[in-house]
Amino acid sequence: MTTKTEYTLHPDIVSFIETCLQKEHSESYLMDILHKIQDKYGYLSEEHMYEVAQRLQVPASTVSGVSTFYHFFRLQPRGKYAISVCMGTACFVKGADKVLNAFQTELGIGLGETTKDGMFSLENTRCLGVCGLAPVVTINEQVYSRVTLQQVSELINRILNKDVEKTT
Amino acid sequence: MKTIQLTIDNLPISVPEKTTIMEAAQTIGIHIPRLCYHPDLSVEGACRICVVEVEGARTFQTSCSTEVQAGMNIRTNSPEIRQARRDLIELILDNHPRECQTCERDGQCELQNLAYSLGVRERLFEGKRKQFPIENSSLSVVRDSEKCILCHRCIRVCSEIQGVHNLSQMHRGVKNVVAPAFEAPLKDSVCINCGQCINVCPTAAFLEQRSTDEVWQALADPGKHVIAQIAPSIRAAIGEGFGLAPGTPATLQTVTALRRLGFDTVFDTNFGADLTVVEEAHEFIGRLEKNENLPLLTSCSPGWIKYLEHFFPELIPHASSCSSPMTMLSVLLKTYYAEIKSLDPKDIYVVGIMPCTAKKFEIQRPEHRTAGGLPYTDAVLTTRELIWMIKAYGIDFTKLSEEDFDSPLGFSSGAADIFGATGGVMEAALRTVVEKLTGESLKNLNFTQVRNAEGLKEASLKVAGKTLNVAVANGLTNARAILEKVKSGEKQYHLIELMACPGGCIGGGGQPYPPAGRHILDKEIHKLRAQALYTIDQKKQVRKSHDNPYIKELYEKYLSHPGSEKARHLLHTKYFPRNPRGVK
Incomplete structure (x- = not known):
């Protein structure tokens, strides 16, 4: 747990929390505040959630409970390459769950997590509307269609190699 | 209030409106099985064990x-209801x-107990079980989430009673x-170690950190x-563990039991309590004279202190x-007593028998260590x-003879x-403070106006031309209420007693689980335990801490006077x- 006493939330969010505090049932704005933080920073860090608890005067255990209850909230920063596996009906029927498992094994992370080096994060998504290409995986903006289990490690290696080329 | 007529199990009854079905059934002697329900906590309705059949209702209702x-x-x-309850228990199992x-x-x-009384005789479902590691970081409380049935009593007691x-x-x-927040280890959370989660847990998802191995x-x-020292509240509750009725005092049987277990010496934490009163009364009068840092907040309860x-x-x-x-007595054991008995403090092993899990944390505080870095307790x-x-x-407690504590502590x-x-701390302090302030002997030692607080109690006393505003709070939600008043300056208090646990130490997080037919935190049990202590007090010859002859001797021989440099060094933190x- 954080023991930092320095607060780092962006002034816009701080002033939003202050507006919430003027309202009746200010604690009910917790979700709004968490959404704003995720919009700004891409995820909810413990430090930020602790700060929200202090500023909004809602127990940190409540903030933590809410943030882990809703799938939409990310608790780790997205990786440089955000892998998203479509779990819509068509993709699922075509084996998206197995593809997702293959990514988990290959990267050694679970759903919603990010690799330690910050390169990859793994999420699932609902139907992307290109069911003809099932199963579909997106990595950042790029769409990959009819992904097979064999392609999973290839995809990762290709990205790693490209990344090295770009940075050297 | 309106009365409602209804029928339960073919018996026509009338109860006040707003009564729940569970409470209504209780009035005709029917105890509906329950698991997540606790009378002192908000209603959760999570476990569904207490379901009943209401004619005309589409589904079973939680009573x-x-x-x-x-x-x-x-x-x-x-039969359908009994089957439903069995099913629910089977699913939990x-x-x-x-x-x-x-x-x-x-x-x-x-x-x-429920599995037994509902007739679950087989474990029908075999499936994947949840897996969590045991959370063992705290010095006081161990959390085993695999045994948790998600009744949320712990969440409710921690927020509603303790405000933590x-x-x-x-x-x-x-x-x-x-x-805790962010699934942090308990040791890194705001946990105050009070152990009320252990008390209310229906299973063993929360337990105290066990110290029996090292004591054996x-x-x-x-x-x-x-050396053993036993806290005041132990004598009022320990008998329940051996089938004695709540409120049966068992001070000297406990001393005997400890000797049988092999303790070399048995002292009484009460001696430390008398010493606390004398030191605290001195501290209080000093602050009163200078009018600084008032109100004085008591400091005996380590749960309250961490809060x-x-x-x-x-x-x-x-x-x-x-x-x-406890700490005062332990300090004396490894200094004063060690000197009297020519013992090396390193060879003295002090065991505090406490109603409290937070004491396990208190003894590890760096402030409570000898110059050599050893814990005093x-x-x-x-x-x-x-x-x-x-x-x-294998000791039959109920057959034990009564042996006296060792001397002088x-x-x-x-x-x-x-x-x-x-x-109790307030009353004990007042017996000394009032005599010191007035210089006269008290006629009536019973300050009943501060007894039996159901959470919060305030009183004002006229002492030596001054009005003393005092308050007593137990359960930290009540402590918070009074502290907010202190902060806002709404009322000027002089002395406030704060105890983390409901009812004070007698309701501590380390006290016996309730006997059959009673629930934990039962106010009636707390009253009986308190009564046991007041009876012991009433029967004693010496009823004021500053009149304890061994306390006087301690000051004469060792500490010189209350608040002396030596006393400050050894007994204050x-x-x-x-x-x-x-x-x-």
Whole structure:
């Protein structure tokens, strides 16, 4: 747990929390505040959630409970390459769950997590509307269609190699 | 109030409106089985065990959360209802470790008892069970989420009674788990170690950090001089562990039991309590004269002290600097007593028998260590742990003779006995403070106006031309209410007694689980335990701490006078703001 006493939330969010505090049932704005933080920073860090608890005067255990209850909230920063596996009906029927498992094994992370080096994060998504290409995986903006289990490690290696080329 | 007529199990009854079906059934002697329900906590309706059949209703209704309505026809025990309850228990067991025989709550587990009384005789469902590691970071409390049935009593007691809000449910579905914020280890959370989660837990998802192994080991070590000290509230509750009626005092049987277990010496934490009163009274009168840092906040309860450090660090200067009675006595054992007996403090092993899990934390505070870095108190056993040790040894407690405490640190005044009940520290302090301020002998020693607080009690006394405003709070939600008033300056208080646990130490997180037919935190049991202490006090010759002849001797021979440099060095302590900060 954080023991930092320095607060780092962006002034816009701080002033939003202050507006919430003027309202009746200010604690009910917790979700709004968490959404704003995720919009700004891409995820909810413990430090930020602790700060929200202090500023909004809602127990940190409540903030933590809410943030882990809703799938939409990310608790780790997205990786440089955000892998998203479509779990819509068509993709699922075509084996998206197995593809997702293959990514988990290959990267050694679970759903919603990010690799330690910050390169990859793994999420699932609902139907992307290109069911003809099932199963579909997106990595950042790029769409990959009819992904097979064999392609999973290839995809990762290709990205790693490209990344090295770009940075050297 | 309107009366509602209804029928339960073919018996026509009338109850006041707003009564729940569960409460209504209770009035005709029907105890509907329940698991997540607790009378002192909000209604959760999570476990569904208390379902009943309401004629005309589409589904079974939870009797804990459904209020009676006129003309209701209720069956609490149809075959369908009994089957539903059995099914529910079977489903809970399906996700529960199969280790009853080796579980610490074997025989005292509400889930086990329900499975028995509802007739669950097989474990029908075999499936994947939830898996969580045991959370063992805290010095006081151990959390085993595999045994958790998600009744949320712990969450409710932590927030509603203690105002600590340390626990909440994290994640959902099969991953749902009760934990502190960010699933931090308890040691890094705002947990105040009070142990009320252990008390209310129906299973063994929360237990105290066990110290019996190390105590057995010390008892078996011929090189150790093992000393026990027992807290005031132990004598009022320990008998319950051996089938004695709540409120049966068992002071001297406990002394005998400890000697049989192999303790070399048995002293009384009460002596520390008398010393605390004398030191604290001196501190209080000093502050009163200078009019600084008032109100004085008492400091005996380590749960309350940690709450202060997390939640009200700005009020730390108000807290009495006196160490707790247990720590004061332990310090004397490794200094004064070691000198008298020519013992090396390193060979002395001090065991505090406490109603409290937070004491296990207190003894490890760096402030409570000898110059050589040793803790003054080596181990703390809860009342429950001592009861277990006595049973494990095979001692028949109810047949024990009565033996006296050892001398000189085993003698105490009646003021010390009542420390165990809410208002007791206040009353003990007032007996000394009032005599010191007026210079006259008190005619009536019973300050009944501060006794039996159900959470919060205030009183004003005229003493030597001054009005003293005092308050007593037990349960930290009540403590918070009074501290907010202190901060706002709404009322000028002079002295406030604060105890973390409901009812004071007699309701501590280490006290015996309730006997059959009673629930934990039962106010009636607390009253009986308190009454036991007041009776002991009433019967004592010496009822004022400053009149304890051995306290006088201690000052003459060793400490010189209350508040002396030596006393300050040995018997007083410091507190520090703690992170994470609590949200009130």
